[in-house]
Each structure stands twice: as structure tokens, then as C-alpha cells.
Amino acid sequence: xxxxxxxxxxGICIVLALGVVINNSPVNSAMSLIGMMLGLAGIFILQQAHxxxxxxxxxxxxxxxxxxxxxxxxxxxxxxGEDDSWISRxxxxxxxxxxxxxxxxxxxxxxxxxxxxxxxxxALPPDSFGTVxxxxxxxxxxxxxxxxxxxxxxxxxxxxxVVLAKSKVD
Amino acid sequence: xxxxxxxxxxxxxxxxYLFLSATLFVIGVVGVLVRRNAIVVFMSIEIMLNAxxxxxxxxxxxxxxxxxxxxxxxxxxxxxxxxxxxxxxxxSLFRNKPTINLDEFNIMKS
Numbered sequence: 001x002x003x004x005x006x007x008x009x010x011g012i013c014i015v016l017a018l019g020v021v022i023n024n025s026p027v028n029s030a031m032s033l034i035g036m037m038l039g040l041a042g043i044f045i046l047q048q049a050h051x052x053x054x055x056x057x058x059x060x061x062x063x064x065x066x067x068x069x070x071x072x073x074x075x076x077x078x079x080x081g082e083d084d085s086w087i088s089r090x091x092x093x094x095x096x097x098x099x100x101x102x103x104x105x106x107x108x109x110x111x112x113x114x115x116x117x118x119x120x121x122x123a124l125p126p127d128s129f130g131t132v133x134x135x136x137x138x139x140x141x142x143x144x145x146x147x148x149x150x151x152x153x154x155x156x157x158x159x160x161x162v163v164l165a166k167s168k169v170d
Numbered sequence: 171x172x173x174x175x176x177x178x179x180x181x182x183x184x185x186x187y188l189f190l191s192a193t194l195f196v197i198g199v200v201g202v203l204v205r206r207n208a209i210v211v212f213m214s215i216e217i218m219l220n221a222x223x224x225x226x227x228x229x230x231x232x233x234x235x236x237x238x239x240x241x242x243x244x245x246x247x248x249x250x251x252x253x254x255x256x257x258x259x260x261x262s263l264f265r266n267k268p269t270i271n272l273d274e275f276n277i278m279k280s
């Protein structure tokens with residue numbers, strides 16, 4: 001049953017991720033990326049990580065992608081940035097093909113390494129695994145220092161974004 | 171006990187999640203290497219961060235810990251910070267020179 005849900009979700013995620021890379025217009029890429037985020041939220045639910053799945057939908061599919069769409073609309077990128085062909089950096093097809101081959105080779109190697117591992121004794125998590133209560137408890141006890149650091153990071157990012165968007169680059 | 175056994179039989183193996191994670195990561199790497207549109211490069215970086223999240227949560231469930239979920243929470247925080255600052259930089263660069271083609275931004279080189 002879980003496998004029956006997993007394979008379509010994984011296939012949709014991979015196809016939409018390819019769509020992000022292949023699509024010519026940034027708006028279509030952003031739409032594919034939103035779909036991929038939602039599919040990944042489904043995969044997280046499948047792994048009993050309900051809290052992270054909700055956060056995935058709220059933060060990624062909600063906040064971050066709205067920010068992307070906002071910037072795309074603001075810059076009005078029609079016909080700018082890239083020419084008709086997406087597939088060549090510096091008009092150099094050889095470089096594109098070589099870098100893609102390199103990436104696919106790395107993927108092949110990673111898959112071989114994963115296959116060689118022995119992952120046949122999974123722990124059986126209880127039903128309460130991954131609920132907001134469990135994750136929140138461990139977040140505010142064991143990981144309280146990283147949590148505070150994250151808040152400082154977000155504050156710095158907010159100030160940095162305001163300063164960068166306000167002033168001109170010389 | 172019988173219920174536990176039946177759940178065990180139909181669970182997705184960890185390797186499948188790792189394959190999905192590796193595939194998505196490599197798609198993100200290809201996007202960063204191949205595309206020239208700055209916004210699409212940012213989206214590819216988001217794909218890579220999400221791929222790492224899949225790995226973290228898969229190992230998290232495999233080992234019955236909660237640490238991986240906290241880590242993926244932190245990854246989401248970093249992604250939000252990175253996107254806000256990065257898009258501010260893109261807007262700032264666009265104001266300076268009306269293009270987002272990455273190959274035309276070589277002001278640091280000379």
C-alpha cells in the first residue's frame with residue numbers, strides 16, 4: 001500500500017523537478033516547483049513526518065514560492081535573461097553536455113554506493129512519531145540552542161534583505 | 171505483533187527514498203550547471219535543499235529518532251533566509267543592469 005502511494009508521488013516529483021530545469025519561462029518553472037514541493041509534502045506524510053509536511057507546504061509552497069513569483073512578476077522578465085534556447089551556457093553545447101554527463105555519472109556512483117549498503121533492519125516507530133507534540137518537545141529541549149540560532153539567522157536575513165533591496169550596488 | 175509485522179512488510183525500503191533524494195539532488199545540480207537564468211538557478215538550489223530533506227527524514231524514520239526532522243526544520247530556515255537575501259541581491263543587480271543572465275554579471279572578475 002505504501003509502495004503504491006510512493007511510486008506515483010516520486011515519479012511526479014522527478015518529472016516536475018525536470019520541468020523546473022527544462023522549462024523556458026521562469027513562471028512555468030516556478031509552477032513546476034510548487035507542484036514538486038506539494039509532492040514532497042506527500043512523501044513526508046508517507047514517512048510519518050506530519051509536522052515537516054505541514055511546514056513544507058506553508059514555508060516552501062506558500063512563502064518561498066510566493067516570493068519567487070513576486071520577484072518574477074516584479075522584474076517583468078519576458079524575453080530577457082535567456083534567449084530561446086535554454087540549453088547552452090555561453091552558447092557552448094559541449095560544456096552543457098559534459099556537465100550533464102558528469103552529473104549523471106555522479107548519480108550512477110551514488111546509486112551503486114546506496115545499493116551496497118545494508119539497510120534491512122528498520123526500527124518500527126510508534127504511532128505518535130513525527131507529530132507536532134513529539135517534534136516540538138525535542139525542539140524546545142534538546143535543540144533549544146539551534147532553535148535560537150535559527151531565529152537570529154532569520155533576523156539577520158530580514159535586515160540584510162531590506163538593506164540590499166534599498167541601496168544600489170556601485 | 172501481527173499488526174506490526176504487516177506494517178513491516180509493506181513499508182517502503184530506505185534505499186528507495188535515498189534513490190529519490192539522489193535523483194532530485196542531481197537534477198538540481200544539472201539545473202545550476204546548465205541554466206543561465208538567475209531565478210531558475212535559485213529554484214534549482216531549492217530542489218537540492220529539498221532532496222537533502224528527503225534523506226534526513228528517511229534516515230530519521232529508519233533510526234526512529236527525531237533529530238533528522240529538527241535538521242530539516244533548520245534546512246528550511248536556511249532556505250528561507252537564502253531566498254530572501256538572494257532575491258534581494260537579484261533585484262539590486264537588476265536595478266544596476268537590466269538583465270538576470272548570470273553570464274553577464276562579471277563585475278567581480280575584472
